[in-house]
Amino acid sequence: MINHYSEGVSQLHKVYRDKLAIFIFVFPGIAFFLLMFVAPIILSGYYSFTNTLAPGTPVDMVGLNNYKELLVDSRFWLALRNALILGIGFIVIQHPLAIFFAILLDKMGGKAEKWFRTIFFIPCVLSFVVISRMWLSVLDPTFGIFNKMLDSIGLGSLQHAWLGDQSTALGSLLVILIWAGFGWALLFYYAGVKGIPEELYEAARIEGATGFKLHFNITLPLLSPVISVQVVLAMITALKQMETVFLTTNGGPGDSTQFLAVYLYNQAFSASNYGYANAISIMFIVVCLIITYVLNKLTKNKNLDF
Amino acid sequence: MSKFNRTILWIFFLLVAGVQLFPLVWLINFSLVDANEFFSDKVLVWPEVLKWQNYINAWIDGNFVRYLFNTVLVSTVTIILTVGISLSMAYAFTRMTWKWNKFFFVIILLGIMIPIHATLLPNFTIFRSIGLTDSYWGLILPYTAVSVPFSTFILTGFMRSIPRAVEESAVMDGASIYRIVFQIILPLTKPAIVTVIVTTFLNVWNEFIMAYTFISDDSLKTLPFSVMNFAGQYSSDYGSQFAVMVLTSIPAIIIYVIFNEQITKGVTAGSVKG
Numbered sequence: 133m134i135n136h137y138s139e140g141v142s143q144l145h146k147v148y149r150d151k152l153a154i155f156i157f158v159f160p161g162i163a164f165f166l167l168m169f170v171a172p173i174i175l176s177g178y179y180s181f182t183n184t185l186a187p188g189t190p191v192d193m194v195g196l197n198n199y200k201e202l203l204v205d206s207r208f209w210l211a212l213r214n215a216l217i218l219g220i221g222f223i224v225i226q227h228p229l230a231i232f233f234a235i236l237l238d239k240m241g242g243k244a245e246k247w248f249r250t251i252f253f254i255p256c257v258l259s260f261v262v263i264s265r266m267w268l269s270v271l272d273p274t275f276g277i278f279n280k281m282l283d284s285i286g287l288g289s290l291q292h293a294w295l296g297d298q299s300t301a302l303g304s305l306l307v308i309l310i311w312a313g314f315g316w317a318l319l320f321y322y323a324g325v326k327g328i329p330e331e332l333y334e335a336a337r338i339e340g341a342t343g344f345k346l347h348f349n350i351t352l353p354l355l356s357p358v359i360s361v362q363v364v365l366a367m368i369t370a371l372k373q374m375e376t377v378f379l380t381t382n383g384g385p386g387d388s389t390q391f392l393a394v395y396l397y398n399q400a401f402s403a404s405n406y407g408y409a410n411a412i413s414i415m416f417i418v419v420c421l422i423i424t425y426v427l428n429k430l431t432k433n434k435n436l437d438f
Numbered sequence: 439m440s441k442f443n444r445t446i447l448w449i450f451f452l453l454v455a456g457v458q459l460f461p462l463v464w465l466i467n468f469s470l471v472d473a474n475e476f477f478s479d480k481v482l483v484w485p486e487v488l489k490w491q492n493y494i495n496a497w498i499d500g501n502f503v504r505y506l507f508n509t510v511l512v513s514t515v516t517i518i519l520t521v522g523i524s525l526s527m528a529y530a531f532t533r534m535t536w537k538w539n540k541f542f543f544v545i546i547l548l549g550i551m552i553p554i555h556a557t558l559l560p561n562f563t564i565f566r567s568i569g570l571t572d573s574y575w576g577l578i579l580p581y582t583a584v585s586v587p588f589s590t591f592i593l594t595g596f597m598r599s600i601p602r603a604v605e606e607s608a609v610m611d612g613a614s615i616y617r618i619v620f621q622i623i624l625p626l627t628k629p630a631i632v633t634v635i636v637t638t639f640l641n642v643w644n645e646f647i648m649a650y651t652f653i654s655d656d657s658l659k660t661l662p663f664s665v666m667n668f669a670g671q672y673s674s675d676y677g678s679q680f681a682v683m684v685l686t687s688i689p690a691i692i693i694y695v696i697f698n699e700q701i702t703k704g705v706t707a708g709s710v711k712g
Contacts, residue, residue, distance in 0.1 A: 140606035148534045153615040157526035157534070161586055162542060164523065168583030169552055172560035179560065187563045233454075236447060244448075250698050251455045257690045258461060259644035259662040262683050266461045315458075323705040365550075372553045375646050393555035397647075400559050413556040424551045 173417065179410035186406050198411035208412065211383075211390040212419065218306055218391075219370030222317070223363055226310045230317035231355065234325045235347055237318075249322065256315035264379035267308050271295050295381055298388045305389050309376060313369065317362065324358035325351060360431035367427055371420050392416045465687065469493070469680035492677035493685070496668075500678055502685060504657060505664040512577050512660060513642045519578070520585040520638050521631060527586075528593035529619050533605075543594070549587030554580065555647065562651055572655040580652075581642050589634040596630035596704060597623070633704030636697050643690050661686040 147153075183194045202208055233252065237245055255263065270278050273293035282290050294304040328351065336350050352359075374393035377383065383390040383398065396416065400409035464482065469492055471485040496502050530536070531543045561580060562571070570576040604626065608618050624631065649663040659667060665686065668679040694701075 140610045143609045144602065144606050145535070147609055147615050147618070149536075150534075150615055151536070154530050154534050154536045157530040157619070158542060161523045161527040161546060161590070164579075164583050164586060165546060165549060168561070168580055169549060169557060172557040172564060173552075175560040175563065176556065179563075187559070187566060236451070240447065240451070244451075246699070248451050248455060249702070250695055252458050253694065253698070254458050254691065255461055257640060257694045258687050259665075259683075259690075260646055261644075261662045261665045262461065262465060262687060265665075265683070266464055269464075319702070320705060323702050326702065327706045368551055368553075372555065374555050378647065393553060393558075396555070397558065401651075406559065410559055413559055416553055416556045420551050420553055421548070 173414070176410045176413045179407055180414050182407040182410075184407040185404045186400075189406070194407070198408050199415075201408065202411050202415060207387050207390055207395060208392075208415070210387055211392045211395045214302060214389065214391055215371045215373060217302070218309060218373060219367040221306050221310055222313065222366035222370055226314055226317050227321075227359070227362060227366065230314060230321045231325075231352075231359075233318055234321040235351060237322055238325045249318075252318055253315035255312055256319075260312075260375035260379060263308070263312050264376050268295070268380055271304060296385055298386050301381055301385055301388045305377065305381060308380070309373065312376060317366070320358060320362055321355065324355045328354050363431055364424060364427045367423055368420060371416075371423065392419075462687070462691075465680060465684050469677065469684045471677065489677055492681040495678040496681035496685065500664075500668060500682055501656075502664075502682060505659055505661050506685075508574070508658055509643060509660040512574055512581065513639055515574070515578050516581040516585065516642050517635050517638050519582045520589050521634060523582070523586050524589035524593050524634060525624060525627070525631070526619060527590050528597050529623060531590070532594050532597040533602075546587050546590050549583070550591060554584050558648065558651055565652055571652050572658055574658065576652045577645075577649060577660070580648055581638075581645065585634075585638040585641065589638065592633055592637075592704065593627060593630050596627050600626050629700050629703035631704075632697050632700040636693060636701055639693060640690060643686075 179191075180198055181193055181195060182191045183197070184191050237249055237252075240248060270276050271294040273279065273291075273296060276294075278294065279291040282288060292300055294300050332350055332354070333346065336346055341349055372393060373391045374397070377389060377391050377394050378397070381389040383394045392412065393416070396409045396412040399405045399412060467482045467485075470488045470490070471483045472487075472489050527546065531539060557580075565571045565576050570579070600623070604622060605618055608622050613622070644662050645660070646662045649660045650666070653659055653663065656667070661682070665679060665682055668682055
C-alpha cells in the first residue's frame with residue numbers, strides 16, 4: 133500500500149512537469165494579458181508623447197510635454213486626492229461596518245442569516261446605471277426624498293442640492309459609493325468570519341472572554357489576512373472608480389468630484405485631448421501600482437505580494 | 439444571545455434590510471406608474487392603476503429582446519472563456535513545477551491592480567483599426583481580460599486547499615493531465631468556479647463604460663447601455679425606462695439568490711488562509 137502510494141506521488145510529479153501541458157494551460161491567459169493589457173499600455177505610452185486630438189487624427193510628437201503639464205495639472209491632483217479620500221472612506225467606514233455586520237450575521241444563525249445575507253448584497257447585484265439613477269432621484273433638489281425627509285423632521289434649513297453644490301457633492305458621492313460597495317466588503321468578511329473554527333471561540337470563552345473582547349481577541353486577529361487583502365483591494369477600487377461618478381456628477385460641479393478615470397475619459401472624448409488623456413492613463417497605472425506596492429509593504433500582505 | 443439582544447438585532451437588521459432593498463422597491467414602484475406621476479413629491483407613489491403598458495412598451499418598442507440576447511450572448515461566452523483560462527492557469531500555478539511559475543502568477547495578479555479604464559483609450563484605437571468596435575468580440579475580449587486575473591486569484595486560493603490524494607490515484611489509473619484538470623479538479627473546485635461564474639456574470643451583465651465606448655450600433659447594445667438609450671428615445675416616458683431597469687435587474691438577482699450559498703463557500707476557502 134505504501135509502495136503503491138509513493139508510486140502515485142512520483143507519477144504525479146512527472147505529470148506536474150509536463151511542459152506541453154503547462155504551455156497549453158498558461159498560454160491563453162498570458163496571451164490575453166499581453167494583448168488586452170500590455171499592448172494597449174504600450175500604445176497608450178506612445179500616444180502620451182503626442183498631442184493627438186482624437187483617435188485617428190494626425191499624430192505629432194511633443195516629447196514629455198503632456199507629462200510636464202500633468203504634473204502641474206491641479207485637476208489631476210484633485211482627482212487623485214478624491215480617490216484617496218474615497219479609499220480611506222472605504223477602509224475607515226465601510227470595512228469596520230462590514231466586519232461588524234459579518235460578526236452579527238454569523239450570530240444570527242439559521243434561515244434568517246441566509247436571508248439577511250442575501251438582502252444586504254442586493255445593491256451590488258444591480259447595475260451602476262440603476263444605482264446612479266436612483267441616487268440622482270433621491271438627492272434631487274426639487275423632487276428628491278432626502279430633502280423631503282429633512283423637511284419633515286424639522287431640518288428643512290439643511291435642504292440642499294446635494295450633488296449640485298461644490299461643498300457637498302464629494303461628500304454625497306462618497307456616501308453613495310460606500311453604500312453601493314458595502315455588499316462586496318460584507319461578503320468577503322462574512323466568508324472570513326465563517327472560516328474561523330468554533331472551537332477557538334469556545335477556548336476563549338472558557339478563559340472568560342465575552343462579547344466585544346472575544347471578537348477583539350479572536351475574530352480580528354484571525355481575520356487579519358482577509359483584512360490586509362481587502363484594504364489593498366479597497367484602495368484599488370477607489371482609484372478605479374468610474375461608472376457611478378460618470379453617471380451622477382461626471383466629475384462636477386466644477387471639478388469637485390473629479391476621479392482619474394472620469395477625467396481621462398472626458399479629456400479623450402469630450403475635450404479632444406487624446407494625447408493628454410493617454411498621459412493620464414499611464415500615470416493612472418503607475419499610481420495604482422505604486423499604491424498597491426506601498427500598501428502591500430505596510431500590511432505585510434502575503435496573498436497579493438509582488 | 440439573550441432574547442432581548444436578539445430582538446434588538448432583528449429590528450436593526452430589518453431596518454438595514456429596508457435600506458438595502460429600497461432601490462429595488464423604488465425601481466419596481468416607478469416601473470408601474472404613469473409618467474405624469476414621476477414628479478410628485480412622494481417617496482414612493484401609490485399607482486391609481488398599475489401601468490403594465492410600460493413593460494409592453496419596453497418589451498416591444500424598446501427592442502428589449504434584442505438587448506437581452508446581446509447581453510446573454512456576451513456574458514455566456516465571457517464566462518466560458520474566463521473559467522477555461524483561469525482554471526487551467528490556476529492549476530498550473532498551484533500544482534505544476536515550472537521555471538516561471540511565480541513570475542507569471544505575479545504578472546496575472548497585476549491584472550487586478552491595473553485599472554481597465556486606463557486601457558480604454560488605446561483599446562478603442564486598436565479595436566477601431568482591426569474592426570472590433572461594434573462587434574461582440576469587442577466586448578467579450580476586454581471583459582474576459584478583466585475577469586481572468588480575479589478569477590485566477592479566487593481559484594488558486596481554493597485549489598491550494600484541495601488535497602492531492604485524488605490526483606495521485608487518478609494518475610495511477612492512467613488519467614491524462616487534461617482529464618485530471620477538467621474531470622477531477624473542476625468538480626472539486628465547484629464552489630470557487632460558481633463564485634467565478636457569478637462574479638463574472640454580474641460584472642458583464644451590468645458593465646456600462648466599455649459597452650458605451652466600444653459599441654454604437656444599436657443592434658449590438660447590451661442592457662445597461664440600452665437604459666441610456668431609453669433616456670433619449672423616450673425622454674417623456676420614464677415608465678418604460680424603469681421597466682427596462684427592472685427587467686435587467688431580475689436575472690441578476692435570481693442568479694445571485696440561487697448561488698449565494700456556493701459563493702460564500704467559494705470565497706471562504708479562497709480568502710481565509712494565512
